[in-house]
Amino acid sequence: MADALITSTIKVALEKTLALANERIGKLFQFKKDLETLRGSVAMIQAVLADAEEKQTHDQAVQLWLQRLEAVAFDAENLLDELNYEALHRQLVGKVRSFILSSDINIVFRWRMASKISDINKKLNKINKEANDFGLIRFQRATFPPSTTAKVTLNRETDSIAGHYVVGRAKDETRLVEILLSLSENAVSVIPILGMGGLGKTTLAQSVYNNSQVDSHFEKKIWVCVSDNFEVTRLLKMILESLTRRNVEITSRDVIVQEIRQQLVGKKYLLVLDDVWTESQILWDDFLRLLRGLNATNGNWCVVTTRKQQTASIVATHDPYVLGKLSDDDCWFILTEKANAGGEIPEKLQVMKKEIIKKCGGLPLAASAMGGLLRMKGKEESELILMNKLSNLSGDEDSVMKILKLSFNCLPSPAVKKCFAYCSMFPKDTEMKRDMLIELWMAEGFLQVDLKNKTMRKLESITWKFYCRVLCWKK
Template identity: 30%
Template sequence: MSIPASMSLSAVGVVGAVNECVTLFQWAKSAIPSLYSRWSGSQEQILQDHVLQLESGLQRLRDTLPAIYDLVNKAEWRSHEPVVAKLLPNLKDAVAEAEDLLDEFGWYEKKVQVEGNASQSSFIDFFHTVVQGSFNKLNDVQLRLNHLSNMGLRGVTRCFDKLVRPETTSLPNETKIFGRDKELKQLLGFLNVPTISKRKRATKTSSINASASNHVSNESRALDLPVLPIVGIGGVGKTTLAQHICSHQQVKSHFELIIWICVSDDFDVKRLTKEVIQSCTGNEATSDNLDSLQRALSNHVNNKRLLIVLDDTWDDALKENGQCWKRFCAPFRSALDGSTMLVTTRCPNVSQGVRTMEPIIVEGLKDDIFWNFFKLCAFGSEGSNSDPELEHIGKCILPKLKGSPLAAKTLGRMLSMDLQASHWNSIRESELWELKQEETDILPALRLSYMYLPFYLKQCFAFCAVYPKDYKFDKTLLVEIWAAEGLVDPQGGIPIQDIGYQYFEDLVTRSFFQKISSRYVIHDLLHDMAQMVSKQDCCILRNKSDLDKVPQNVRHLYVLPSSEFDDSSLLRLCKYTKLRTIICKKDLKKKAGFVMSKWCTKLPRMRVISCVSTDELPDNIGNWKHLQYIEIVKARPLKKIPSTFCWLYHLQILYAKNCRLESLPDGFSKLISLGKFESVGLTYYDGRRMCLGHTNKCREFTLLKNLNRFRGHLQLIDVRVLSKDHAAEADLKNKKYLHGLKLDMGKPEDHAIYYHGLYIPNNDIEVVEVLQPPLSLKSLVLKYYDSISLPSWFQPKNLTSLKSLTFECCFQLGSISPPASLEKLVIKDCPNLVSIGGAKAVAKIKTVEISMCPKLKEAEQINKISRLRDWRHRREIAKLIGK
């Protein structure tokens, strides 16, 4: 299904959630007669009407939400206006209410799938709670969305606000440039500008222009105009650097024409061509025909050495698969060799798409130089005559600004308004995003980068504001949480995690994340910007006083491990009933279960919960119908997982990596959305693999009993430590979705039994006998199996779907009879194997690999058949089989 440009991917996910409820309403309509058989026909009809009204109400919500998402996206472009700034949080809140309502219907849909007609209580719960309870809620949500969407935002369009980013010119705003000597020298070298004399010029160090040289011939044309990007985040000084290049005396002498174009977000070839012509001639181009304009431009730049600067270039330059950019550049081929184009951009993908030489990366100013610049901004002078106390406070503020010249100007202006220590300290103690800023200050400037993201990437990045500064992100974990929050939407059969990875990489290419070793961080100023755009949704609690600053409609909370927090302070979170996320780094120890129990009662919309440790999950955890992600960080036995845990039909991920589970509740297989589950001795990735073992304890194997819905490949390690009874509890035969099974018995010497110095073989066959796999099994690996014969279930009638079979290091095994369905057979290091049923038995197997089986007389013959596996060698294979 194609997605309209105006429709966010999140809207597609919500619409899908509504469509999934079709089964729910079919079930509800059919359940009414059987449930209310004693009622009169009119009473039954009233209930049927209620169900129909509810169904049609959800349909209307499905029709409304895509437009509302688009409206939220557009409203953000005008959020600097006071009226819109006040309206936007309410609009987002109404959308979140709708999402929560739809998510609740999705939970009932899954409940029906799991329980079907088995439980009359599920009927009663649905009719009393949903039909009679949610109908009014649905109407309220719909009315609120309609009301907010009619408050003057319908005509809003995405546009580049000149108040936020005024048009630039080639004339520097600053008379002096700080700390850019290295970059200026690089640029002069790339431009081949003579810095000493006309006979001695700097060498162009990096260009794909084949005709580049130290001297420019008056007869040489530029086959392709060299393009040098200047790249950096907003406010770092890219434009200032380009302006000083254009004003450099040697540059002005070297180039016949210097053209400055402020591109912004509208890369319109016709408009830009007209502006270049006007810059060349001083006269406005009157033609509206692109061909005429480009021919005129080609004539104007013909045989001239020119420098053209495209300032503030965005992704729009790469539209039409780069054809738009090539069209714009075409007229400049008539310019002289030595001509160059500078492109300033905050988008690395733009730099990658247009460059012909390595970009110049502009980063924050170095500490000493930055301090001098900051003093100029705050005190009006670089001198050291300022107040020592203010200087001390200024040096404490400086690290917040990360070397950004625009950030220094922003804070410098605020500080210079009042040269009192109290004023400076109030700014020092504030978060940068909390300070009121002008439209041309640092955070509004950085906010433009956010505004140009697709809506679904905006949501993902804004969510990251819940994490503290300098947080080191693990890509996999963050993507999983995005998915749990509903920020990553399905696209056909593509795994949702792969879609989330693509989201993440898109943000990396736009410089919203920076890679540090194997983790990722967000630049401090971008983090401040993220907090600014999500201040109503995300909150970080550093100490008790922060509890008083939490917005009432907050949805995501991060609790730092402050010593000030205790169970009573964290119980105060119960009043924020719209919370979806709590990441709590404070270890409440024995109080953790009590606090979580209160949260389960008061915070019904939770989707993500991460806590340091708990030894039990509360009995009322089933209240969290929306819950999709649970993480318990520290090592502690998780003694109790209540039966109500099995009501979490939305749950996708359970991380208890350092916890030892004693058992799983009987209904654990009802968790039909569970895709990932990790604890000590168990890793479970549904659809891929599950691994159990690496421990001498048997209890992990009992966890398999209630994992019958697992689909994928199961690996059992150290199977030999199991008793027959423990192995039987795994109940493999009833795991009908199991595709692959690896039974690693453990090295015989690790579990060897000796009697009077003689080795007694392990009786593996008894354990493996009760580990019979389902008929659906497609792949089987048996390793370190230490018995002469195979279990009784190893027969063709029990392995009808088996395609791949591997025996490895089965030292006692004497013979094998491969199933007829087999396509691949691998046998390694089975020294006592004497027969696999003859060459005729394996002739139809596509791939056969046999090694280190000295007693297997058929091995050479079978391997030769495998090498000859080709229609051209049918006769030779037939002869070998005949032998």
């Protein structure tokens, strides 16, 4: 995914550079000619980016070229930002004329900026030459999305995230609930749900967690997303946070354990540890010892979801629940639901049903990602994508990555890609309020809305749609 990210980062930086390299700046600082050269080079580079994006996966030279370009694009953007800031500042204090003509400091400033522009122009020129040497193909500017900033159509007022549905796991849920509700002499029993990435372990664990019988059987329920950091004090802190629904600042392990004990005294609990990777017997034993000492009640359960056989064997006190693949019909349901949002299934897709299902390999994540991709590309392009770009999928984890990567590449603009990629900076399963995320995107400059011409309500509606588009991958 990193390779797809770099091109979107570059595209956004270059678009911003073009927007900032305006005539006003050219005139004000007498850089008209340099800025024209810069704009020309940037336009030439933009024309080869689509081809570079394709080629980078198998051509290391193109990868390195993109890295060099990224650095220059950032320099250019920063420089023009500085010039714009300076111009604005001067306008505000009403010194534009004297700034250009008299002050020594401004001569120094101008000289410094001129030498920076000249340096950037030289680098862009070199990068353009290299693009020719690599044989990168130039596409018409019109084939790019019209702008990197958020162009959100305002024709629909009620965009929403697709509702969550779980298919084909009723038997698994029933079986797991039976196990959790069975009589147990143990203080804490541990059952792993084992299966490859994207098979639906977390989804199943969620269904079990929210099951009504489970609700009435356990007096306390705790959900912790572990990921690859199995640090015991961190886990205890997260358990306490889940129990109290507030931030825990305490750092002393003993104090945290004490507080958890108070929460759980005399109460049967279910603890879900989602996405566990540890293979350390020592860490696990340490954690389990603490769990056992939390209360005197028997029949507590801990459900662990994991991809790793080794982890499952370390943690299990009960046979691991090995999750199976989804049936063809269930995969088809997920895919078409995502591709068509409940609408009629296009004939073209229907004809290719067998082949498409094979590519999903029983993985709900593959079905869901493929559905999202087909929805994004529309009916016409769907067939082409399935026949060409996704022709050799074999329904394994690698296939999922390929589908996800292609989906990312197909997001409608670099700005949308950046918003999406930005979310990857946060730890897995971070919960964040929508408005907070939108504010962060705005602060990063991904979401540029003309504030002067938009009323607040309209602005909210635009940003909401943008959010839906990024997180639901909608067109």
